[in-house]
Amino acid sequence: MKSFLIKGGIVYDPLNGVEGEVIDIGLRNGVIVDPSSLDPRETIVVDARGMMVVPGGIDVHSHIAGPKVNTGRVMMVEDHYLTNIPGKMGLRSQTGRTVPNVYKIGYGYARLGYTTVVEAASPPLKTRHTHEELDSIPIIDKMTLILMDSNWIALDYISEGDLKGLAGYIAWLLHATKGYGVKIVDPGADLAWLYGKGYGIDLDTQLPEYNLTPREIILMLGEASTLLNLPHPIHVHCNRLGYPGNYSTTTRTLELSSKYSTGNKISMHITHVQFTGYKGSTWATLGSGGEEIARILRRQRNASVDLGQIIFGSVTTMTADAPFEHVLFHISRWKWAFADVEAETASGIVPYRYRRRNYVNTVQWTIGLEVALLTKDPWRTFITTDHPNAGPFTKYPRVIAWLMSRRAREEEMKKVNRRALKKTALPAVDEEFDFNDIIIATRAAPAKLLGLEDFKGHLGIGAQADIAIYNIDPGKVDPSRDWKIVEKALSRAEYVFKDGRIVVRGGRVVEETYGSTLYVKPEIPEDLSKTIVDKVREMFPYYYSIQYSNFIVDLSEIRKPREIPVKTLL
Numbered sequence: 407m408k409s410f411l412i413k414g415g416i417v418y419d420p421l422n423g424v425e426g427e428v429i430d431i432g433l434r435n436g437v438i439v440d441p442s443s444l445d446p447r448e449t450i451v452v453d454a455r456g457m458m459v460v461p462g463g464i465d466v467h468s469h470i471a472g473p474k475v476n477t478g479r480v481m482m483v484e485d486h487y488l489t490n491i492p493g494k495m496g497l498r499s500q501t502g503r504t505v506p507n508v509y510k511i512g513y514g515y516a517r518l519g520y521t522t523v524v525e526a527a528s529p530p531l532k533t534r535h536t537h538e539e540l541d542s543i544p545i546i547d548k549m550t551l552i553l554m555d556s557n558w559i560a561l562d563y564i565s566e567g568d569l570k571g572l573a574g575y576i577a578w579l580l581h582a583t584k585g586y587g588v589k590i591v592d593p594g595a596d597l598a599w600l601y602g603k604g605y606g607i608d609l610d611t612q613l614p615e616y617n618l619t620p621r622e623i624i625l626m627l628g629e630a631s632t633l634l635n636l637p638h639p640i641h642v643h644c645n646r647l648g649y650p651g652n653y654s655t656t657t658r659t660l661e662l663s664s665k666y667s668t669g670n671k672i673s674m675h676i677t678h679v680q681f682t683g684y685k686g687s688t689w690a691t692l693g694s695g696g697e698e699i700a701r702i703l704r705r706q707r708n709a710s711v712d713l714g715q716i717i718f719g720s721v722t723t724m725t726a727d728a729p730f731e732h733v734l735f736h737i738s739r740w741k742w743a744f745a746d747v748e749a750e751t752a753s754g755i756v757p758y759r760y761r762r763r764n765y766v767n768t769v770q771w772t773i774g775l776e777v778a779l780l781t782k783d784p785w786r787t788f789i790t791t792d793h794p795n796a797g798p799f800t801k802y803p804r805v806i807a808w809l810m811s812r813r814a815r816e817e818e819m820k821k822v823n824r825r826a827l828k829k830t831a832l833p834a835v836d837e838e839f840d841f842n843d844i845i846i847a848t849r850a851a852p853a854k855l856l857g858l859e860d861f862k863g864h865l866g867i868g869a870q871a872d873i874a875i876y877n878i879d880p881g882k883v884d885p886s887r888d889w890k891i892v893e894k895a896l897s898r899a900e901y902v903f904k905d906g907r908i909v910v911r912g913g914r915v916v917e918e919t920y921g922s923t924l925y926v927k928p929e930i931p932e933d934l935s936k937t938i939v940d941k942v943r944e945m946f947p948y949y950y951s952i953q954y955s956n957f958i959v960d961l962s963e964i965r966k967p968r969e970i971p972v973k974t975l976l
């Protein structure tokens with residue numbers, strides 16, 4: 407493999423304390439090496455003078471693969487028919503606007519300078535499908551979180567108070583599905599949904615059948631993940647998502663993060679906080695809870711959030727929060743799809759449009775920005791749009807412009823619903839992120855949150871050679887004033903290296919490679935492992951329509967698996 411020398415670039419590498427220094431970066435055999443060790447005869451020099459050089463971006467929460475993503479494509483067929491970009495120059499055809507096809511996802515992330523993406527919710531039984539789609543997404547590394555909060559076998563362990571058993575089962579399930587971490591979606595709601603309930607349940611609502619509350623489910627899944635020493639903490643979509651007044655559910659959930667944490671480690675990640683950040687008691691009195699969430703988040707050092715920032719325009723929403731999608735369908739009154747996944751989870755899909763003049767949509771737009779700007783901690787507030795729910799991931803540069811520039815926000819505020827703005831803190835917020843903050847929030851911090859900072863999210867020697875180079879000189883551009891220049895430069899990377907190969911040049915994808923699928927293998931004591939397998943085998947005929955052996959995803963089914971070993975505390 408060729409080696410490269412990236413010469414003269416302005417480097418931002420927060421994990422190594424580098425903030426805007428001119429440093430040369432050497433790459434060989436897919437990793438970063440000391441530039442002085444490169445053989446000049448075999449090295450291609452990339453002139454990066456006047457450009458910003460950063461690690462490849464990492465998205466901690468996006469919906470890019472699996473049954474609900476694919477159903478979203480089928481539902482929005484016109485979206486694909488009208489947007490087809492034929493394949494050429496060795497690339498595949500790209501279709502889809504609100505739910506792009508697999509190729510458009512991979513190329514789109516690469517063009518943005520992103521090289522690692524987490525699929526945020528896969529039902530265990532259907533994770534084989536999720537992997538098949540992940541395998542077809544070019545360029546990026548990927549991984550998937552596994553839905554567990556309404557899984558009957560997990561709930562059996564939780565209701566029995568068997569923490570060790572639960573930890574063992576999580577280890578088994580993650581390995582059986584080749585998943586990466588524990589996903590909790592409106593905890594317990596899909597269990598209740600099966601019994602015709604599940605609407606607006608709160609942390610202490612009694613769930614049917616199991617005599618459990620969402621609070622108990624979160625605490626025990628959190629404790630079990632900590633016991634397993636998983637690289638990524640529990641990833642929580644809070645209860646009462648999409649209901650007025652839900653911000654207090656979010657702040658109370660945030661407060662649970664310190665109950666089972668160890669040291670300074672992040673023990674809970676709360677996702678798309680915008681959707682669970684509403685004040686007020688009805689849609690007519692809706693207000694922003696962004697300020698309150700930021701206040702609690704600053705105090706809860708063991709928790710992080712991602713924004714789920716609203717981008718105005720058409721979307722296709724999709725979530726394992728099946729009861730919420732049923733509610734949204736009654737608001738939007740167009741299309742709705744839903745599925746129940748045996749004894750595990752459910753999901754719903756509803757197309758929707760966010761409008762600037764709409765009161766509710768304007769309140770939603772302010773919340774993500776308020777949380778990020780008022781928390782003032784890019785290590786714990788991540789930039790997402792919960793793609794495709796609040797907007798497409800391709801709009802991240804616009805979110806970045808809003809975070810870096812008060813003027814960019816003012817421009818947008820001129821176009822939105824005035825009455826709604828009065829119910830939010832955003833017009834009075836002066837805070838602006840700088841380039842270093844942005845690189846922390848999109849590279850360094852996500853790598854840490856996923857437990858991958860050994861080799862991802864930085865540019866130190868030995869790191870994976872995933873690098874983005876943007877045609878912008880941070881020393882010469884004032885993002886507060888020149889936010890349009892920032893947005894444009896970050897929308898199309900000048901160069902992207904994936905595993906040491908040039909995959910994007912001049913904003914275009916020039917080579918189609920395939921990244922790895924990362925999965926965890928928590929090592930648990932043999933006797934515990936045997937007990938778990940015995941119990942799962944025993945329950946399988948009662949809970950599932952398929953056989954135990956057909957459930958397990960074999961490594962041979964995954965294009966490029968990469969195991970992340972886990973030393974548990976069991």
Ligand SMILES: [Zn+2]
Nearest residue numbers: 467526678792
């Ligand atoms: Zn999501």
